[in-house]
Amino acid sequence: MNSFENRRSFIKKAGALAGAFSVNSFFNRLHAAEWQELEKAHLHKSPLEMATDEDYWTVIQQGYSASSSPIIILNNGGVSPSPLAVQQAVERFNQMSNQGPSYYMWRILDQGRENLRAGLAKLGGCDPEEVAINRNATEALVTIIYGLDLQKGDEVIGSTQDYPNMMQAWQQRALREGIVYKQLTFNFPSENDEEIVAAYRKAITSKTKIIHLTHVINWNGQIMPILKIARMAHEKGLEVIVDGAHSYGLLDFKIPDLEADYFGTSLHKYLSAPIGSGMLWIKKEKITKVWPLICAGDPKSDNIRKFENLGTRSFPIEQGIGEALNFHNAIGTKRKEERIRYLKDYWATKAEKIPGVKIHTSLKREFSCALAGVSVDGLTPGELESRLMRDFKIHTTPISIANINCVRVSPHVYTKISDLDNLVFGLEKISKG
Template sequence: MENLSRRNFVRKAGGLAGLLSVVPGIDALADPPLPTAPRWPDEDVTANEDYWGWVQKAYSVSPNIINLNNGGVSPQPILVQDALDRYNRLSNEGPTYYMWRSLDEGRESLRIKLADLAGCSPEEVAINRNATESLETVIYGLNLQKGDEVVLTKQDYPNMINAWKQREKREGIVLRFINLDLPIEDNQAIVRKYEEAFTSQTKVVMITHLVNWSGQIMPAALIGRAARKRNPGVHVLIDGAHSFAHVDYKVPDLEGDYFGTSLHKWLSAPFGTGMLYIRKEKIKEVWPIFAGADPQSGDIRKFETLGTRSFPTEMAIGHAVNFHQSIGSERKQKRLHYLKNYWLEKALDIPGVTSQTSLKPEFSGAIATFLIKGMTPAQIQSALFTKARIHTVGIVWENINGVRVTPHVYTVLKDLDRLVNTIRVIAKENAVASSSTSGK
């Protein structure tokens, strides 16, 4: 009976599961049906705890800590973990047959699925292991010469900054850094900062769409437009590690030439999964890091010559896309922003608490930082964990000083109430301790 009903489901399901059903021996391992989501078709479910209770049950996060560091990496829903497990077991029955011949047949349908989510052509999507790999493929793959200038910010991600610095050292390209004082709730002011750094030598502009340190959403399309106005041939590279499947947009809306993201962040895909988008006309111009037979081809697949990697991991991505779409990008963004504001607005009422994150939805999503006057981020992070097993991360980095708090779709309000109460206790204890010290 069990096998029969699974087979029925496989027949009905599209995408990878449907494809696998035609491969002998695999259908027994196909995906069991998704738990039925409650039906709230057109209603705004942002603050509907029954709806989000269903989402929460789809995850297996520990009840023993309150994980508010989802800005680092996301946990996977149980159905993604299960798919990964099944594909892995199957691959171990005959790696070269099941992994290379059978599972790999799912790659093209996965490409279509990801392209649908990203809003672009499948011919513009390469599947890889993370945002670092995606973005460094472009950073190292662009033809640049000594004296060519790259505009970036000190708040970009260190891996990308370091990759650019390596090119600076090896080849003499010139890096022009902007230093942002976040939050900034004025897109034109952000664009002006970039404009001040553009020169006739600017060949690349690097834009982090959602700044991981503080949660600021950057006006990527406006920055790219300003760069092209100054120099029409400029390459626009967008780091979407934190915005993809978090903020509701399509990749071409950002008007970049290149876009890299991790899928193990907000999409909740298996650890070690990423996606590179390159605008069709630009593919030829970028040299792959791992060369195939024709490194100058216009086929996006030339960036997938990675050698042996985990196909089970890649193939389970499709299940994460399904899960994400069962919620919907718009709903997810609204909920994440709601959760952030839920705790941050209350925390900002506590004397001595400040934040470097906007409360406005145009400039922020789930990520926010806060600081308690007179304490370091490390002290606050440690106190949150000791007092209430709340896991966060302290950040001291280029103008950003605070504890970063990042809820996810599975976060329950009670845990955020616990966060605010604990911040209140820590702030009060700190105020009492500093007034007794100053009285001595």
């Protein structure tokens, strides 16, 4: 075979590899056959029944290199590791890109974005023409925060328990433009949706334009009543922004069913997409009114792609999202949600029985899923987090924001029951001094 034929053969293979939704996907090569047999053996079980099936989840765990990590990773709410199929895809696409970046990135890998957009939209139950691919929830949500027209004196209602990057973006608009940024503080955990809705309703004035909400509170895992708040807000003519960093790829919901106007999320949390990937959703009729952060054309266009004008980006990371979708969809959102909720309940129900240990998250299923906060009497969150890591090689994250002070624990599907037994053992030992 001559050099021309070699090159043509390579380009043909490269084009096939670039499609995460093709028969040549990394997921298909690594897992498809085994998982199909696994699925046949479990068709009769509901997602709730599957949550405790350790034989099934042992196979899933093997899809993650993190399952054999020398430390126990229980901070998946910060950033989750990617499965092997995703890692291998990113590595292969990176190698491909570096054999000729301007050709392989823009002529091959970039051509996969529309299939990827469709896959993300299908998972979110929305129109692909409402989905833009970004790098994280911050980029997606700040695009909305900076992109909406507001006048001096216009009010935005948020919470002191929202994510700092979003709070700071609103604070910057207040400083520069004179908008009014009002923040509520809640006593979490809460098991009363009506109290939460009433707090937002009470804060609304004739000048209020927007309510900014966090779907799952980053700090202690509280699931907020987004639909109830959104309906109340719309009755008063307001718009609603939702931070879905900790819900998309974890909770079984469709984005339009939240009845919000704008939604942003990170994909490198519970979807397990490559680190540095995110998604923006804007209700179709709202796209034209949002100014893009980086303008490369008509800023008033109604094309969602105007929010993807980032210049040169990591195409390998972007295309790796498709393999994460393959992995996620093969498990199923509801099955995944029930398993991760079961893991949270497994350790938290044991830990709350330990003298001196307190759980800072409701364990009722409608109010939490993956994340839960824990504290030990006499220790600061930082001290508890340090002890868990130093003495038991358990990685968590300390939380001290507003009135929430705890260590956040967030397992994932690759987390073993033995890992959580070690966590409970560690908490018991630490609580005894």
